[in-house]
Amino acid sequence: MQAAQIFYDTLAVSLATGPDIQDITPELNELVRQSRIANGVLCANAVGSTGSLTTIEFEPGVVADLKDAVDRWAPKGMPYAHELAWHDGNGHSHVQAALMGPSINVAIRNRRLRLGTWQQVVAINHDNRARRRQVEVTILGTAK
Amino acid sequence: MQAAQIFYDTLAVSLATGPDIQDITPELNELVRQSRIANGVLCANAVGSTGSLTTIEFEPGVVADLKDAVDRWAPKGMPYAHELAWHDGNGHSHVQAALMGPSINVAIRNRRLRLGTWQQVVAINHDNRARRRQVEVTILGTAK
Amino acid sequence: MQAAQIFYDTLAVSLATGPDIQDITPELNELVRQSRIANGVLCANAVGSTGSLTTIEFEPGVVADLKDAVDRWAPKGMPYAHELAWHDGNGHSHVQAALMGPSINVAIRNRRLRLGTWQQVVAINHDNRARRRQVEVTILGTAK
Numbered sequence: 001m002q003a004a005q006i007f008y009d010t011l012a013v014s015l016a017t018g019p020d021i022q023d024i025t026p027e028l029n030e031l032v033r034q035s036r037i038a039n040g041v042l043c044a045n046a047v048g049s050t051g052s053l054t055t056i057e058f059e060p061g062v063v064a065d066l067k068d069a070v071d072r073w074a075p076k077g078m079p080y081a082h083e084l085a086w087h088d089g090n091g092h093s094h095v096q097a098a099l100m101g102p103s104i105n106v107a108i109r110n111r112r113l114r115l116g117t118w119q120q121v122v123a124i125n126h127d128n129r130a131r132r133r134q135v136e137v138t139i140l141g142t143a144k
Numbered sequence: 145m146q147a148a149q150i151f152y153d154t155l156a157v158s159l160a161t162g163p164d165i166q167d168i169t170p171e172l173n174e175l176v177r178q179s180r181i182a183n184g185v186l187c188a189n190a191v192g193s194t195g196s197l198t199t200i201e202f203e204p205g206v207v208a209d210l211k212d213a214v215d216r217w218a219p220k221g222m223p224y225a226h227e228l229a230w231h232d233g234n235g236h237s238h239v240q241a242a243l244m245g246p247s248i249n250v251a252i253r254n255r256r257l258r259l260g261t262w263q264q265v266v267a268i269n270h271d272n273r274a275r276r277r278q279v280e281v282t283i284l285g286t287a288k
Numbered sequence: 289m290q291a292a293q294i295f296y297d298t299l300a301v302s303l304a305t306g307p308d309i310q311d312i313t314p315e316l317n318e319l320v321r322q323s324r325i326a327n328g329v330l331c332a333n334a335v336g337s338t339g340s341l342t343t344i345e346f347e348p349g350v351v352a353d354l355k356d357a358v359d360r361w362a363p364k365g366m367p368y369a370h371e372l373a374w375h376d377g378n379g380h381s382h383v384q385a386a387l388m389g390p391s392i393n394v395a396i397r398n399r400r401l402r403l404g405t406w407q408q409v410v411a412i413n414h415d416n417r418a419r420r421r422q423v424e425v426t427i428l429g430t431a432k
Binding site for chain 3: 147148149150152187188189192193215218219224225226227228229230235240241242243245246247249257280281282284
């Protein structure tokens with residue numbers, strides 16, 4: 001066992017009207033590089049209740065399929081109690097984001113996120129307008 | 145980089161027959177305060193296979209919409225193999241909880257959970273009876 | 289507060305054609321034992337974009353119910369944009385895995401994962417062929 005070190009920072013991600021899905025893996029690996037942590041874990045959470053994080057193979061087909069799926073799991077056209085009270089038209093956004101979840105963790109090995117070759121970390125905006133979303137990143141590990 | 149400190153504790157959350165959703169953000173922020181950790185990450189997991197954790201805007205509309213959605217994703221009325229064997233009527237509860245996921249992590253910045261203004265951490269009971277659920281909380285970070 | 293120690297390792301899990309669900313709790317508790325960490329948190333992520341992690345009561349009924357549910361949430365028979373481009377027949381696998389999520393965290397208390405009595409950590413293969421999947425495990429905590 002070794003003593004764990006900590007590093008943290010914030011990413012800002014510009015996202016279009018939801019569902020929009022952006023690859024944030026390069027930015028996360030850049031934070032891993034800045035952290036000088038070689039082995040450990042990266043914890044990330046999307047700030048705001050209509051954003052989420054997960055991993056996918058970031059290619060246009062899967063991106064389109066996942067957008068279709070989240071709109072199928074919580075469609076825009078349904079009556080939502082949130083909209084009856086707030087009239088902001090994003091009842092589906094809240095349900096989608098709660099389903100997908102706000103946070104993930106990914107191992108760091110040899111100074112890189114330990115993902116599959118065709119696996120990327122993505123930030124998703126579910127809101128019914130473009131959003132500049134913050135993702136909080138905390139890295140724990142050792143320099144060797 | 146700084147050395148990471150650790151603090152941990154258990155929350156007990158009283159929840160009604162599922163799906164029931166309770167805001168646990170004040171209790172989590174109280175644990176952050178007790179931890180004396182200023183910057184880091186809070187990891188939490190629901191103990192028991194019919195509970196889950198996520199974040200939502202905790203207002204009555206979204207709470208009602210998310211209850212409706214989890215009951216739509218895994219309805220009570222369907223035939224579940226779990227029930228054929230165990231006859232405890234909560235086959236849907238198990239599927240809902242696995243879908244939503246048992247754990248989340250949220251960054252701590254300046255001695256507070258780093259959530260959106262309208263974003264709260266919630267514990268969900270999916271079981272078909274009221275449950276007093278335990279949520280295990282582990283906080284890692286630095287005092288400055 | 290105490291200083292956090294870190295330990296990490298990789299599990300390999302043999303999984304049949306998806307959806308296949310395997311209990312990895314014994315292997316994770318063995319890593320906790322090896323880590324000599326008594327109290328803290330275990331972070332795990334599935335490597336590869338068609339795998340996921342969650343917790344369930346690992347008994348045949350719930351396993352069957354969850355397989356049925358993920359196939360209902362993202363059925364095999366639908367037209368997926370991923371398949372139109374790649375013709376590998378696993379468009380549903382990618383959507384299912386993104387939905388379930390690649391990572392979880394579970395508290396460690398008294399040298400054991402802090403789960404419910406009928407709650408196990410499972411690795412899920414959603415791919416349309418058998419896969420030997422890697423799960424990266426990072427353990428943070430203290431020896432006392």
